[in-house]
Amino acid sequence: MRASTKEFSLMQPSAEEHDHPTVATYLAIAVILTVITVVEVGIFYVPAFAAIMAPALIILSATKFTLVVMFYMHLKSDHRLFTMVFTLPLMIASAVIVALLFLFGVFVLG
């Protein structure tokens, strides 16, 4: 059943999306992703970074993850519902990983 014109127009603001990023933005993101990957590999090979390797690599990886999701998957400009549908399972998955690592003694408290 089709909605009335009034009902449909009320529905549209929630369906509104902003423009997707431009080609220049896509290229800039690709350059940033490449630079981060080079830095990651550099951190792996340079012994001076051994002490901070794991946290540094996790932060860099999370940055790459976020850039791809925000700009290439358009979550930055798309409706918030898509962000929620993606973020909730992602948080559950992250919690499962951390919980299992604690449960199996990979992380030790205290």
Place this chain on the structure above:
Amino acid sequence: MMTTAAAHYTSTGLDNRKIAFWTFIGSECLLFGSLIATYLVYEGRSVSGPTTHEILNIPLTSVSTFDLLMSSLCMVLALAAVQRGDRLQSRLWLGMTALLGAVFLGFQAYEFTQFVHEGLGFTTNLFGSTFFTLTGFHGAHVFVGVTWLLTLLVRSFQGKLGPEKALNVEIAGLYWHFVDVVWIVIFTVVYLIQTTPLPAGG
């Protein structure tokens, strides 16, 4: 830009196919989360080799990671081309994305073959079982993505992939970028962050 939901009524005002696909991607997060957790729990607990330090080829995997990142760039360029009705560019970038995906699969096949030659099979040790399961599942997803992209390329050559079908390309792109972000995590936790193996029997 308005979604294609503007063309037909939906209770949210958003296209149902896109909501469904984001939900599917959410479920995929749980799948890969469990596989990554399993790998991390067992990492460094193999009682016999070969282990991560002895066998992982970081230079090779760095190149394949770059390859997959560039495929994501090609994918968004393909979507932009389809949205503006540029058939030549859309075919070029769809083809490039599929090609880079196939190259990634080639890297993975080479890596797996090398590992087997060096004595690491699926049942050799805990590392072998969890590594092949995790990266194998990811590789299977890449294969599905390449097949999907080639299907879109064929549709484009048939003249059936105009701007009105941009959502089809956008959904394929969501899948492809998800495969990319999963690899971003795998590259870090499996290849770059390697724990010291426990003593034998540990």
